[in-house]
Amino acid sequence: MSHDSKREMKPVSPANAPLHGLFAEYDSPWPMVEAAKKVRDAGFERWDTYSPFPIHGIEKAMGIRMTVLPWIVLGGALVGLAFATTIQWYTNAYDYPWLVSGKPFWSVPANVPIMFELTVLFAGFTTLIAMLLLNDMPLLSHPLDLKERFGRASDDRFFLFIQASDPKFDEHATRGLLESTNALLIEEVREDRSTSPDVPKFIGYAMIVFTTAAVVPFALAAKARYTHSREPRIHAVADMDWQPKYKAQRENPFFSDDRAMRPQVQGTVAVEELRDDDHLYRGRMGSEYARTFPTQIQANEATVERGRERFGIYCTPCHGFAGEGNGMVTARADQLIASDTGKGMAWVAPTNLNQDYLRAQPVGQIFDTITNGVRNMPAYGPQISTEDRWAVVMYVRALQKRSSAAH
């Protein structure tokens, strides 16, 4: 099986090449393990054993220390974790924030699968690559390969090889050591002078061809970006391009009202959306506007402070900080009317909230005004939460009290 013609045609190293080392051959693992212990105890460093299958305990017999590979793998895994975290944060949360299903831009759970996968991927690649490098791989040629007998290391023989470059190596003494180990035979291995140390030329050509070929896809993409074509585009995945579904606001003749979007079934209530408290949600008690705040709204400094903050955001642009109807929008409108651009235009100033008729209004009515709007004022119900609207009402009341005290 191992005596094929290929192997015989391989060039043999000339006998006058310098000595590369000595190898001993064994026909079973046990004498080789015993020999390994002897070589280990003799203090050799540059030597190795070869066997067709893993031998348990050989690493102890050879005095091999625990490998550093696990630490390298741990490093690779942590790099993968850090890389996955950084690239997801940078692309999705920092450089190009993209809102997905209302989640925060940087929401960790969605990123965990990638973190996990890249940790495993980096750890896996690191294991393979570091293992190869630690074993001096890739090794394109080794003087032992020139020995025909050595092919049996992958079949039924066991070899122990000591390099001549080992500081303890002495041709006669080392041969003596190996002879004392029940070896079948001991042979010299000469340096490999049969092949050139240069990289073969075809590898260089192949690299040029592959590099050129690698540019082609990018060149095609660039061409497509800057040229026009009358051909329709290729639909590689037709059922993704044409999906059997209706988009929002489209027509659908199937329904009598021709609308694809279906309204909610009457009486549908979403979870925690049951608003059956008229006082709280509509500011009404029976048919009248409520004159008191709902019990859910606490009259304290925190609520007024919250109201002041919301008022500052939503109301001051028109009504002004003190609610006198002189916000920035009014100031700007007056400025425009006074200038040439606004000649002939009219502007109705927003309501001054500190008027007696407004002081007399029930809190429920003010709440209703904020919720649904009045005259030019739009509805703020969809923008400000129920509790916050009541807080704004409370703050408006505070403003009114302050202005009436000032008069």
Place this chain on the structure above:
Amino acid sequence: MATSKEKPESSKGSLKPKANKASSASESVGDNISGTELAGGLVSKGGAVAAVGLGISVVLGMMQNDSFRRFSFSYLTAYMWALTVVLGGVFWVTLQHLVNAKWSIALRRMGELIANAAPVFGLLALPILVPVLLGHDTLYVWADHAKVEADHALHQKAGYLNPQFFLIRMVFYFGFWTLLSRYLLKQSVAQDKAGAADVSQRLQRASGPGMILFALTLTFFAIDLVMSLDPYWFSTIFGVYYFASCVLAINSTLVLAQVWLQSRGRLTKSLSDEHLHDLGKMMFAFTVFWAYIGFSQFMLIWYANIPEETAWFKERISGEWLDLSWGLVLLHFVVPFFGLLSRQVKRNRKWISFWAIWILVEIYVDMYWLIMPNLKAEEIPVSLLDVTCWIGMAGALVAAIAVSAKNVNLLPVNDPRLPRSMAFENI
């Protein structure tokens, strides 16, 4: 783990299955493999601890004056914790037969004994079963007929979640686990005496269908006893989540069993650090597996954000429960992950025992996290009952395992693969 070879220089390699009498089994292995004296002490001590612990729990439960509601929750938590060990044992032994594992043969008898605690836990299910059969909603709201009729969702699920079918299922679960673990132990013990190698093949053949049925029973068992505490919530991965704890529990328990038995002079020559190393690898792997499954369950629900699914997690991320949830992530995954990463730790009996205890404690915390929020308390309802129930249940577990250990070797002496298990080495 899969590749194990006899040590060339090992004298144990010469061991051959002999057709001699069981009494000389110890001599043939050259090791102390008798568990009889130890078992007797464990049964009486464990039984006493169980009686006292559970007795005190009943008294404390009565003092709560809540018709045993708080007691039932503590009892269920401790019960599900103890069953992770037992069901882990059933799974583990079946798995070793199924894949024809060699490394674990020397540990297998311990697994068989642990699995055989199953019938005792069938009896210990009575405090959970009886209120259900009486139609009380102490634990399960679906047991109360009036409440089921008043609730549309529960009414729809009543075909499955009803006391009678629950009883039938429980009898089937424990019947099957008892039969399977009995069969595995009996055949294995018979092999000790007769030394027939075909016993191993017969057990391997039985463990295929056994494993399929085990997967189904375990899944539905976890759904019935824990998930149905909140009958509105559902998660198809729930059974696997409980299964992860089972595998963690059995490997941790086997570590503790080996270390303890060897400290009492048993199996000192048959079991080595190599076995601890392999059990440690399984503990590490299933620490990751537990986190993987737990996160898979969480992420899908979090992402889809459908109220009927998120409600269950919302309970567990509000108030003090959030601290407990973070505690689980940290102490059930991150800390043991790095703790068990090193080869040296797995081969050091003090360290690996430490992590085995750590994991068993964390499994209890996990069960607490699954079960206790259903009390609908804003704060974590820590109670003395949790401690007394756990002590009682742990005593019952030890006694139930030791009961079957009388007059049984601690090593399957005539398994033809035993020498390979005793001599195996990790690369």
